[in-house]
Amino acid sequence: ARENEEEIRQFLQGAHIVFVTAGMGGGTGTGSAHLVARIAKEQGALTMGVVTLPFSGEGTARMEQARDGLERLRRVCDTTIVIQNDKLLELVPRMPLDAAFKLADAVLMTAIKGLTEIVTQPG
Template sequence: MKSIIQEAIATREERPPGGRGSPSADDAELAQLAETLKVHIRVVGCGGGGSNTINRCMEEGIQGAEMCALNTDAKHLLMIHASRKVLIGLRTTKGLGAGARPEVGEEAARENEAEIRQFLQGANLVFVTAGMGGGTGTGAAHVVARIAKEQGALTIGVVTLPFSGEGVARMEAALDGLERLRRICDTTIVIQNDKLLELVPRMPLDAAFKLADAVLMTGIKGLVEIVTRPGLVNLDY
């Protein structure tokens, strides 16, 4: 067994970089074909929490996906780094936010449905991320998911549920929004913020919110790279 392992290591060390010489005509043809078969991935962050996750994704430099942040709060959206930003519901909210009212967030998303549809056009895989419980994310997420499904994209929701300390009303709104999102998405990944506090119980609340953003980003990054990057075991889309 030892000799087999040593032989395998020696064989690997003898290989030139890249495993072989210059690419053949077949390689060029395969590369061209692979480009045409590329999976088009979009990530849409809805509301403040979702937009913060988009910020994290951009900072991390996730490759292979286009990022879009949607919000009714113009000032918050201005601070977000994304390849595409859409201020939704300008007529409805005047750029001042949804006031923690999901029905306003939903109406805002419907107001800008054409722009959302344009961004999602041609997508094969769409991630919809939001912090459930607020106004814009809770109300807009299922609208975005519906548009993605109508365009034939595999649609995945990646959301958080609020901390218990944020109040009963916010949790009820979050659960209602989550149920509406689940009815549309092919699958929905839910991160319970209270579970994060169980891992780090003495963490200040502002740091806990940042941790929730980081967890969402890590989940999206992992899922995107499973599809876009070759690994030891490849996953077919």
């Protein structure tokens, strides 16, 4: 993301609200989410992070990386919503992993839609 910082800055120009969504723990989301959020914040946008933490079965190293990335993200966002993937498995314990990832994506989208309605609709 650093090498594309100017492109990101141009893309976010004029935005009033920016949702930064990522699955934390890997390289892409964990490494770039806080940079995108920082740029949005610098440009005056209300900046919200909506992220997932890895399933415990993905390993402790991935979870540590996710927590480090989450801490960097929290420092630059106005608010951050964290969805723990393991909590999704508690709701549907025998779900295959690929279906669990799809459920995590659906939960992210629902959260973003709800937040968007709250901040954009009058009353």
